[in-house]
Amino acid sequence: MQSVAEALASMMPAFSPLGEEEVPLTSAAGRYLSRDIHARFDSPSFNNSAMDGYAVRAEDVEGAEKAAPIRLSVHGESRAGGPLPSMLQPGTACRIFTGAPMPKGANAVVIQEDTGRDGDWVDVFEASTVGKHVRAQGSDVRADTLILKAGTRLLPGEIGLLASQNIARVSVYERPRVALLSTGDELRKLGDTLEPGSIINSNVYVLTEMLRAIGVTPVPLPAAPDSLPEIEAALESALEADVVITMGGVSVGEYDLIHEAFKNLGIEPGFWKVRIKPGKPLTFAKHGATPVIGVPGNPISAMVSFEVFVAPCLRKMLGDSEPHPQPIRARLREPYRRRPGRVEIARARATREGDELFVTLNQRQGSGSMSSFVGVNALVILPADRGELEAGDLVDAILWGSGICSADSFFESLD
Numbered sequence: 568m569q570s571v572a573e574a575l576a577s578m579m580p581a582f583s584p585l586g587e588e589e590v591p592l593t594s595a596a597g598r599y600l601s602r603d604i605h606a607r608f609d610s611p612s613f614n615n616s617a618m619d620g621y622a623v624r625a626e627d628v629e630g631a632e633k634a635a636p637i638r639l640s641v642h643g644e645s646r647a648g649g650p651l652p653s654m655l656q657p658g659t660a661c662r663i664f665t666g667a668p669m670p671k672g673a674n675a676v677v678i679q680e681d682t683g684r685d686g687d688w689v690d691v692f693e694a695s696t697v698g699k700h701v702r703a704q705g706s707d708v709r710a711d712t713l714i715l716k717a718g719t720r721l722l723p724g725e726i727g728l729l730a731s732q733n734i735a736r737v738s739v740y741e742r743p744r745v746a747l748l749s750t751g752d753e754l755r756k757l758g759d760t761l762e763p764g765s766i767i768n769s770n771v772y773v774l775t776e777m778l779r780a781i782g783v784t785p786v787p788l789p790a791a792p793d794s795l796p797e798i799e800a801a802l803e804s805a806l807e808a809d810v811v812i813t814m815g816g817v818s819v820g821e822y823d824l825i826h827e828a829f830k831n832l833g834i835e836p837g838f839w840k841v842r843i844k845p846g847k848p849l850t851f852a853k854h855g856a857t858p859v860i861g862v863p864g865n866p867i868s869a870m871v872s873f874e875v876f877v878a879p880c881l882r883k884m885l886g887d888s889e890p891h892p893q894p895i896r897a898r899l900r901e902p903y904r905r906r907p908g909r910v911e912i913a914r915a916r917a918t919r920e921g922d923e924l925f926v927t928l929n930q931r932q933g934s935g936s937m938s939s940f941v942g943v944n945a946l947v948i949l950p951a952d953r954g955e956l957e958a959g960d961l962v963d964a965i966l967w968g969s970g971i972c973s974a975d976s977f978f979e980s981l982d
């Protein structure tokens with residue numbers, strides 16, 4: 568039996584990015600850049616005002632104060648999107664608005680609140696300094712500098728940066744196609760009539776969404792019954808994908824036929840069984856360069872195996888330069904007694920109280936309980952050697968789902 572570390576270490580090298588493709592920025596959200604991106608131009612691309620007020624020469628308003636204002640004549644205006652203002656002459660001011668180009672010759676903006684307008688004149692009540700309230704050309708991004716590295720996931724902030732640089736197409740790694748093959752005579756698809764003894768193939772729906780959330784393309788296949796020829800036939804078509812995930816049939820029962828099917832199809836065994844709970848029967852194999860992962864059929868085991876082992880591998884395959892989730896530290900709300908020996912991944916609810924994070928483990932930790940995932944926002948990772956955990960003990964946890972949310976607004980508590 569493998570340790571968690573050994574299992575991951577033998578899986579990760581089997582996953583490498585596929586090719587790259589160019590896509591429009593408008594459909595690039597969630598994808599990973601396959602190339603570094605450099606700025607096309609300075610941003611801002613022209614000196615502009617950060618405030619509504621008057622563009623001046625700082626030297627013209629030196630010493631200005633409320634009791635001794637300095638009077639300048641107002642020449643023209645500059646507004647965002649308007650015509651370019653003409654050169655500012657010494658001793659004059661130009662009316663200016665946020666985002667508007669600075670006139671040549673001006674080097675500071677006096678905010679409207681520090682001025683008094685009188686017809687063609689403005690009284691300046693505050694001295695200024697060179698560059699004040701001016702967004703200088705290139706102060707955010709300099710032309711030709713590296714703005715995003717290959718391996719970065721494109722989220723709204725990154726999309727905004729690229730859009731601001733007028734970059735309409737980007738090179739991203741291809742999305743791997745990941746086949747999902749469920750096995751089991753008892754499995755029915757959503758909407759089928761359930762005769763006694765049969766169940767809905769819930770795993771295929773769960774893992775389809777987990778794959779989608781990661782950014783790969785799920786290829787859900789019809790479930791195969793527990794018969795060797797049918798599993799083999801289904802596996803052959805699954806092997807057309809870039810990665811194959813089988814679900815169920817990896818334990819030691821007579822109807823657990825996955826290993827035999829792998830053997831018959833020349834799928835090279837990697838490992839079978841990991842010291843983790845749930846998810847012990849996890850299997851990893853390869854068909855040529857195609858990774859084949861067998862996750863247990865128990866719904867919770869399938870999800871946990873996916874999160875711990877499959878997700879980092881697929882992120883790496885997507886080109887993610889940081890494929891591994893980093894745990895947070897939180898205090899156990901209640902004591903927990905368990906048999907040591909395996910790493911345990913426990914469903915929990917994390918809450919913030921004052922300066923600390925607490926995790927409350929679900930009462931039910933059985934690997935068949937579908938209802939036990941509702942409301943879960945953290946997976947607590949209990950090390951193999953720890954059997955007795957006390958309330959208040961610090962544990963590692965990875966955030967899950969929507970993270971830490973509440974019915975109460977934190978912002979509403981702010982002044």
Ligand code: AMP
Nearest residue numbers: 749751768769770815816817863864865
């Ligand atoms: P197995 O890993 O095939 O021994 O299945 C373990 C348990 O998980 C059994 O109770 C199965 O009925 C159940 N199971 C297997 N595959 C699925 C699936 N795709 N969706 C929901 N439950 C499943």
Ligand code: MG
Nearest residue numbers: 750751815816
């Ligand atoms: Mg089965």
